[in-house]
Amino acid sequence: MSEGSKPRLLRALAGETLDRPPVWFMRQAGRSLPEYRELRTRAKDFIAFCHNPEMAAEATLQPMRRFPLDAAIVFADILLIPRALGQEVWFEAGEGPRLGELPPLESLADQVEASTERLSAIGETLARVRAELEPDRALIGFAGAPWTVATYMIEGRGSDRTGARTYAYEHPEKLDRLLDILVESTARYLVMQAKSGAQVLKLFESWAEGLAEDVFERIVIRPHIAIIEQVRAAGIDTPFIGFPRGAGALVETYAEKVPVQAVALDTQASAALGRKIQAGGKTIQGALDNLLLRAGGPALDARVDALIAQWNDRPYIFNLGHGVLPDTPIEHIERTIRRVTGR
Template identity: 55%
Template structure:
């Protein structure tokens, strides 16, 4: 007799479960005292991410504490610029700072070996597959091509998305060439993750909001289609979750165009829109991390609304954005008790 499919994978196959599987974006992180203690052992953040034993431990911590149905690889989307030869560092109080963009020819040469360059991430995944409970699904990920490009082109001003839109209008050839490179590097990275034990892959397009027509199709939909097609061409058949964060107005357009197995939804998603998307494929999200931090009756009511609206179809319970560092552990426990009964 074959073993039952883990809950999260069951939903990704299109099943509706009485109790939806649960995991939270940024569930491994600063809201956990055990994470803060572990993180303090390595001052440099990227070095921490690329330490297989420590990254695996960070990934396992919320699974041990909460019994989450999904364990997402502890890493960062900016390992791709590193693999392409760009200097990346994190400064306290400033976030990521990237150096000058390397020559395009050099990055194109490096794109095909991005998976090999990031082999330590693969080691993390192998540790996790050996230590995670069988019912816990291991999730790998990469940043969306547009989001990764935003950091690569903006350097010290990585969070000013208006600057990179200027590149789109003023240097379209540069943007097109860089997209090609980032897509290939990301595909090779996801291939390595699949070969190392990931069971699901997620594309985090963190800066998907605010596009005028037709830029959303050009810079989000088409790159995602190309990335997934390339991953499939490389022989990877794992389910893929797409997350165009903040793009609620274009969610249906995205769902109809991109060959993903589930769509993650942000906090601003109307319940009716989620129901419409759920008719196309499974959905994930979209609890407000602010109400999770607040707790109490407001949290219970928010959970109940989502379960009532989306629990009758294939649904993975999650946040619409990452968990805040000052979120009380008791509120996460409250959420899990409310969902699981």
């Protein structure tokens, strides 16, 4: 593949400064598109949707047909791993995920090898998408990071993570064991994704906020390093994007210690923080406010221009600081992409 035909996202992740940043949006394959909502009605439930390669590939490709995005991200969910390890997982309409009681840790450990096979449908989805996607558009695979996944496994639902953080203090050995199990299962899952066609791998640490520095080191940085080391040991050189959302100033420590090629920044990231991470040799991604994308107007245009002006003189990927909200007007997404790409 020549440099000219190499996907723009991969060029940015390789450290190139480009004429304009590659652009893709978190949760771009989802609830804001009418064609997605129609497709969703055909699935028995959300998990069945994720495990149906034909439908999941279609959901992945829908935004690529509608918008001139530089990358697709596979349609899946971060809570497929707990289910593959044997914990009950389901989604309540209008309320989000629910999980059954946390199984004994050794029971979870016994299921690690089998968990990858139980997730094979996501590999088939990736293969289907890669076969249809144009060669100059990248395909992203992903997984929830161990701490974020563990918070759901411990608390049984989305929350303010108070229960999981308390568990981390009261049962440090149990939490470390759970994280180790998730590291191994996640690394195997990401290796499978790369072999199935993913050209970029992303770790979503959606709940990195509120952690003391020593705890952040133990339950975020250490597991992320371990996952990447295991993926590399399997012979996979696919670039990584790490997203420690809400970590604040600790993002700098993350960028220094975790061997990702890019660090995704959330909405609170300052211009100076992004430039500092870039100066350290990492590509950055983000950090447009998804609420501003929904609101639209002159303020959105101004912020898009400001983000590009402050960061695009070094490797930078244009994205949100969180996922696209379901009621975001499509014309706002179109306008933003057009402002970034010029088309």
